[in-house]
Amino acid sequence: MIKVFIIEDHPIVIDGIKTLVNDSGIAEFIGFAKTAAESLKLLTSTSADVILLDINLPDMSGIELCKIIHSKYPQLKILALTTFLQRDFVDKMLENGAMGYVLKNAPGEEIIDGICTVAEGGKFICEAVNLLIKKQDNDTMFLSRREIQILSLIAAGDTTKEIADKLFISVFTVETHRKNLLTKLNARNMVSLIKIAMDYKYI
Amino acid sequence: MINNALKHAQATEINIQLVQEPERVSLTVQDNGKGFNMNDIDVNKSSGLRNIRSRIDSLGGHFSIDSEVGQGAEMTIEFGVKPL
Numbered sequence: 001m002i003k004v005f006i007i008e009d010h011p012i013v014i015d016g017i018k019t020l021v022n023d024s025g026i027a028e029f030i031g032f033a034k035t036a037a038e039s040l041k042l043l044t045s046t047s048a049d050v051i052l053l054d055i056n057l058p059d060m061s062g063i064e065l066c067k068i069i070h071s072k073y074p075q076l077k078i079l080a081l082t083t084f085l086q087r088d089f090v091d092k093m094l095e096n097g098a099m100g101y102v103l104k105n106a107p108g109e110e111i112i113d114g115i116c117t118v119a120e121g122g123k124f125i126c127e128a129v130n131l132l133i134k135k136q137d138n139d140t141m142f143l144s145r146r147e148i149q150i151l152s153l154i155a156a157g158d159t160t161k162e163i164a165d166k167l168f169i170s171v172f173t174v175e176t177h178r179k180n181l182l183t184k185l186n187a188r189n190m191v192s193l194i195k196i197a198m199d200y201k202y203i
Numbered sequence: 204m205i206n207n208a209l210k211h212a213q214a215t216e217i218n219i220q221l222v223q224e225p226e227r228v229s230l231t232v233q234d235n236g237k238g239f240n241m242n243d244i245d246v247n248k249s250s251g252l253r254n255i256r257s258r259i260d261s262l263g264g265h266f267s268i269d270s271e272v273g274q275g276a277e278m279t280i281e282f283g284v285k286p287l
Binding site: 184 | 218220222224227229231235239265267271274275277279281
């Protein structure tokens with residue numbers, strides 16, 4: 001059984017999580033703290049495996065608390081459980097040692113899935129946050145006119161030399177664009193590059 | 204390059220993107236300005252472009268430029284990076 005401890009100031013959330021965890025059959029609710037100070041006292045003698053950590057606590061930010069708990073008890077797996085659907089909070093929590101980030105309005109199964117994943121040492125980001133990250137990454141990235149031209153020619157099966165000849169540019173320039181495309185679209189090779197480009201409707 | 208896009212091309216939007224990898228760095232500046240015909244441009248005669256190119260050459264980089272009338276312009280610079 002995975003032992004779960006929650007740091008959260010709202011009793012209704014504590015009760016909900018307690019029921020969810022105990023009903024899961026794979027995890028057990030072992031306790032809670034309503035403030036950061038209380039949690040630091042209780043954690044000195046805890047047998048918890050996973051800590052569910054709220055960000056909005058009355059006496060300290062969960063982001064800061066995450067760092068403290070992680071440095072004192074590196075064996076504890078911290079899963080952020082919050083209402084904040086914000087990229088900077090996700091990044092900060094992961095930076096400060098959290099293994100995962102789940103929204104409070106996520107379905108129960110997803111929260112349990114998150115608890116199991118971090119307990120096993122994996123990283124877990126809930127679906128809503130994943131979608132946000134994907135969307136933002138896509139929004140901040142642009143492909144230039146030339147890059148899209150080259151992408152289309154690669155997809156059509158042209159070699160670097162053929163692309164260079166068609167666009168009246170040097171082979172070296174084609175290579176620069178090709179390397180930039182691989183990096184920008186986070187593709188491992190040309191096959192995955194074309195697949196990603198099609199998924200994002202660039203071609 | 205940004206100055207060129209604002210001053211000569213009357214661009215209203217400029218995209219700048221830096222791609223950094225362990226062994227190379229590439230910078231792309233793309234604008235939505237009035238663009239130009241590539242055949243009308245002689246890099247060796249245009250003082251702005253010649254200046255850019257000579258500075259890139261002296262640093263061992265690669266420079267490419269692409270434009271069409273009404274389609275904006277795009278310049279890409281690439282440098283190899285030597286590990287420290």
